[in-house]
Amino acid sequence: MSKIRIGVIFGGKSGEHEVSLMSATSVIRAIDPEKFQVVMLGITRQGQWLLYEGPLEALIPGEWQAKAEEDLRKDPAHFSLCILGQGPNTLSDRIDFALPILHGPNGEDGTVQGLLELLNIPYGGCGVLGAATAMDKVVAKKIFEHEGLRQAPCITFNAGELEQGTDWILDRVKTELGYPVFVKPSNMGSSVGISKVTEPAGLPEALWTAAAYDERLIIEKGIHCRELETAVLGNYELTLGAVGEILPAAEYYDYKSKYFDAASKICIPADIPSEKKQELQDMAARAYLALGCQGYARVDFLMDRDTMELYINEINAIPGFTHASMFPLLCMDIGMTYPEIIERIVELGYERYHVKNKGDDRHPSR
Ligand SMILES: Nc1ncnc2c1ncn2[C@@H]1O[C@H](COP(=O)(O)OP(=O)(O)O)[C@@H](O)[C@H]1O
Numbered sequence: 387m388s389k390i391r392i393g394v395i396f397g398g399k400s401g402e403h404e405v406s407l408m409s410a411t412s413v414i415r416a417i418d419p420e421k422f423q424v425v426m427l428g429i430t431r432q433g434q435w436l437l438y439e440g441p442l443e444a445l446i447p448g449e450w451q452a453k454a455e456e457d458l459r460k461d462p463a464h465f466s467l468c469i470l471g472q473g474p475n476t477l478s479d480r481i482d483f484a485l486p487i488l489h490g491p492n493g494e495d496g497t498v499q500g501l502l503e504l505l506n507i508p509y510g511g512c513g514v515l516g517a518a519t520a521m522d523k524v525v526a527k528k529i530f531e532h533e534g535l536r537q538a539p540c541i542t543f544n545a546g547e548l549e550q551g552t553d554w555i556l557d558r559v560k561t562e563l564g565y566p567v568f569v570k571p572s573n574m575g576s577s578v579g580i581s582k583v584t585e586p587a588g589l590p591e592a593l594w595t596a597a598a599y600d601e602r603l604i605i606e607k608g609i610h611c612r613e614l615e616t617a618v619l620g621n622y623e624l625t626l627g628a629v630g631e632i633l634p635a636a637e638y639y640d641y642k643s644k645y646f647d648a649a650s651k652i653c654i655p656a657d658i659p660s661e662k663k664q665e666l667q668d669m670a671a672r673a674y675l676a677l678g679c680q681g682y683a684r685v686d687f688l689m690d691r692d693t694m695e696l697y698i699n700e701i702n703a704i705p706g707f708t709h710a711s712m713f714p715l716l717c718m719d720i721g722m723t724y725p726e727i728i729e730r731i732v733e734l735g736y737e738r739y740h741v742k743n744k745g746d747d748r749h750p751s752r
């Protein structure tokens with residue numbers, strides 16, 4: 387039987403381009419070469435897809451791109467890659483299965499998933515619906531609310547409404563939320579565009595910052611909290627990972643403390659009572675199914691330090707995937723190895739594909 391050719395898609399047109407390179411490096415290194423053949427598919431910051439066949443070490447420093455472009459110039463017949471369509475050198479011709487390891491917009495949000503659906507290529511992780519709903523904080527909040535899941539009180543509105551000035555927002559924050567608040571763009575990730583605001587004077591700047599990233603904005607009541615996360619694997623029957631706690635080096639878990647500050651720590655399992663752990667995992671499973679997630683995701687919570695009440699914060703459809711990242715560590719804590727997590731994601735991708743395309747089969751083993 388020929389090996390399954392897994393196309394690992396990395397980089398991307400997103401503020402989290404570098405983070406994707408880190409995640410993809412770990413994932414590619416862990417894919418069992420006895421079972422799978424890795425095809426590296428890099429997306430540049432401009433959105434160009436490039437086939438890359440150089441050393442893995444060149445991903446993180448970004449050198450892969452120059453090498454891929456040079457190879458393409460030297461040998462267009464081999465290195466050109468047609469994303470859409472059928473026939474030689476198309477994505478469908480080059481890979482059997484896709485594993486998008488892309489964070490943020492244009493990859494974690496259902497766009498790449500939609501492309502793979504159209505191409506009839508099975509893929510790992512959430513489908514279009516789960517990825518899109520999880521990526522959009524405003525939509526996710528509405529679904530969580532409908533599901534009766536507790537979340538931080540918030541105000542949502544369109545960036546266009548800022549044209550009328552910010553006084554009306556200051557009034558609403560004062561009466562409905564109080565300070566501190568977190569101002570967020572609806573559609574980002576990795577804390578990009580998010581500000582913590584402790585007094586009214588800081589609000590306008592935070593609003594403009596968030597508005598630079600998205601049309602729709604959220605102002606959320608700041609919870610004096612601990613940050614807890616769990617991993618979910620599955621399409622319909624779910625496996626829950628351990629519960630972990632983030633101990634951010636900064637005042638909150640901003641972009642820098644997430645990826646570049648060694649003082650940010652992860653504690654697994656989180657030091658919380660077993661009933662809390664159970665409650666969190668139940669909420670995570672409900673939230674995952676409510677958003678239509680499949681494959682895998684990381685579900686994040688805020689826990690009030692005084693009352694210990696749990697608030698669902700968000701679902702990450704393609705969470706950080708380095709060896710030091712929370713998602714794989716939570717799965718490893720329940721007994722899986724890092725390569726087993728990837729294999730399970732591939733299996734779940736094929737399982738979903740078969741349910742959706744009964745009879746129309748690309749699995750080389752069948
Ligand atoms: N309502 C809140 N109360 C307290 N801290 C928050 C709140 N919302 C966000 N944060 C802090 O900001 C970080 C980033 O916010 P989050 O909503 O998770 O966005 P992202 O999608 O960018 O990860 C969180 O990890 C947490 O540290």
Ligand SMILES: [Mg+2]
Pocket residue numbers: 576577686700
């Ligand atoms: Mg987050």
